[in-house]
Amino acid sequence: MAERGEAEQVKDALREWLETIRGVTCYRDRLRVYAPTCYGACADAVERLTKRISEALGGATVYDAEGCWVNERGELECEPVKVIESAHHCLSTPKAREVAEAIGDYAREADQRYLAVEEGTFFITSSEEFMESIKRFGI
Numbered sequence: 001m002a003e004r005g006e007a008e009q010v011k012d013a014l015r016e017w018l019e020t021i022r023g024v025t026c027y028r029d030r031l032r033v034y035a036p037t038c039y040g041a042c043a044d045a046v047e048r049l050t051k052r053i054s055e056a057l058g059g060a061t062v063y064d065a066e067g068c069w070v071n072e073r074g075e076l077e078c079e080p081v082k083v084i085e086s087a088h089h090c091l092s093t094p095k096a097r098e099v100a101e102a103i104g105d106y107a108r109e110a111d112q113r114y115l116a117v118e119e120g121t122f123f124i125t126s127s128e129e130f131m132e133s134i135k136r137f138g139i
Contacts, residue, residue, distance in 0.1 A: 029091075031057065033084045033103060034067060034116035042110035046082050052102035056095055057086040067116065097134075104131045 033053065035046045054060045062085070068078040091099065107115055107127035115130050 029089065029120065030085060030087045030118075031099065032118040033106075034065070034118075035082045035084060035106060036067060036110065036112060037080050037082055038110055039080065045106050045109035046084075048109070049102055049106040050082070050084050052105075053084055053086055053099060056098045056102070057088045057091075060084050060086040100130075100134050104134060107131070 031053070033049065035049055037043050037046055050060055050062055063083050065081050065083050066078040067081045068076060071077050103115060103117065104127070106112070107130065112127050115125055115127055117125075
């Protein structure tokens with residue numbers, strides 16, 4: 001518990017310092033989408049997703065990473081992904097819908113069965129369930 005307290009103090013001190021810098025903009029929220037590149041085969045779909053997120057949220061940072069898991073044979077499998085990250089202020093319903101539709105379109109275009117999305121909390125969901133939830137919740 002003491003370590004958490006120290007970590008929180010450091011985090012608070014850093015935030016306090018950053019907020020004193022003239023012209024600084026503080027974004028309380030951050031979206032991360034982990035988009036497999038299909039070993040290059042769906043790079044265009046990733047680029048379209050990046051463009052749509054950038055248009056909706058004002059920009060994005062994109063970097064290479066690997067998504068890994070242990071398959072049914074107990075072997076480690078990894079595939080290249082692009083991490084699309086965008087800091088933002090709370091999203092309005094229309095902006096949230098725009099981003100959700102962009103992610104869903106990517107999943108269809110790239111034929112992805114699962115999606116990994118982080119918005120404060122990290123979520124992994126089936127693409128089909130993701131699209132169904134958009135309909136159910138009116139996003």
